[in-house]
Amino acid sequence: MTHYTDDHDIDALAQREIALVDLLDRLLGGGVVLSGDLTLRIADVDLVRIDLNALISSVSENVPSPFEDLN
Amino acid sequence: MTGDPNLPNRTSSTGQGGPGPGPLGPDETFQDVSGPAELRYVYAVTRPFEGVLPEEGGRGLDGEPPRLLHHEGLVAVVSPVPAADFDEAPLKAHLEDLDWLAGTARTHQAVVTALTAVTTPLPLRLATLCRDDDGVRRLLEDGRARFVRALERLDGRVEWGVKVYAEAAPKKAAAPVAPPSPDKPGAGRSYLQQRLAQKRSRETESRNADALCRTLHTELSQKAEAAQLHRLQDGRISGRTGQNVLNAAYLVPRADSEAFVEQVQALSPEEGGGVTVELTGPWAPYSFTGIGDEEGTA
DSSP states (O other), X not given: OOOOXXXXXXXXXXXSOOOHHHHHXXXXXXXXXXXXXXXXXXXXXXXXXXXXXXXOSTTSTTSOOTTGGGO | OOSOTTSOOOOSOTTOSSSOOSSOOTTOOHXXXXXXXXXEEEEEEEOOOSSOOOSTTOOOTTSSOOEEEEXXXXXXXXXXXXXXXXXXXXXXXXXXXHHHHHHHHHHHHHHHHHHHTTSOOEEBOSSEEESSHHHHHHHHHHTHHHHHHHHHHHTTEEEEEEEEEEOOOOHHHHSOOOOOOTTSTTHHHHHHHHHHHHHHHHHHHHHHHHHXXXXXXXXXXXXXXXXXXXXXXXXXXXXXXXXXXXXXXXXXXXXXXXXXXXXXXXXXXXXXXXXXXXXXXEEOSGGGTTTTTSTTOO
């Protein structure tokens, strides 16, 4: 079993190629949601072609924007 | 990391505006009818920080280092991007293109990662866009109270991702059971017993995976300041065999990361047990940007 017990190993972990699916979990499911001048509602995007619905945690109703009431 | 070949690098706007008004006359230009040719893409909000972004990974969507737009004690990290790609209609079209989405997401991530070397950034959702610098300032003003609260809460923290996969049945159990041949006495019964054993084996694996998820999540939540469950990933898209049974994120002080990672390792089962634990990170605290808005609900 591998042990990531020192900084070097943690760095190595950080450098590893990030799976797109993990990245999109965060970039489309996390991150501050707010209204720029243009706020694209990702949920409005028709993502059927690549079945992104299954890929992205965020497209669902379960991530309410904490910022919406500002506008 | 940067200069992704999948990213379109259009500087002109031809062909991007949907149904156009027909051929442009000699004196007409795109800008005349469509507002600014450039928009502002905002990656993250930070406090003012010392130091410079690392060159590697510190390039934005335009291929240049991102700009830091200071406004009343906050910093927006932005790049100019062509309206032809990022205005509402073309952006919607682009987001259906997995290669474009991947390139944009990786660049966004690279900028945020570069920021983590010098500060704790508050990452924004992919594709947060403003018309111009004034729009970015308004964005900082409007969100100010929440930005300040979140930045304070997240200062010095990182996010670790932990996923658990229940692997498909081990090879020996995967071999199909030969159907009974009618001329062997007792063959039918033996067949049923084998089938039953396989079913039990699968149920045991499933129970093992469930138990491990509960243990992991309970223990890691105690170590972490906050936890967040992501939706389970679809194997058809992640390309992984095995069923994703836990997809969680944990907020951990950077200084405690080593202990946290050790804990994950200690709780991970030996290889070959049918259950796999996968660790990713450290991430900027993407999954915890709403923290402080809903205290204690992690």
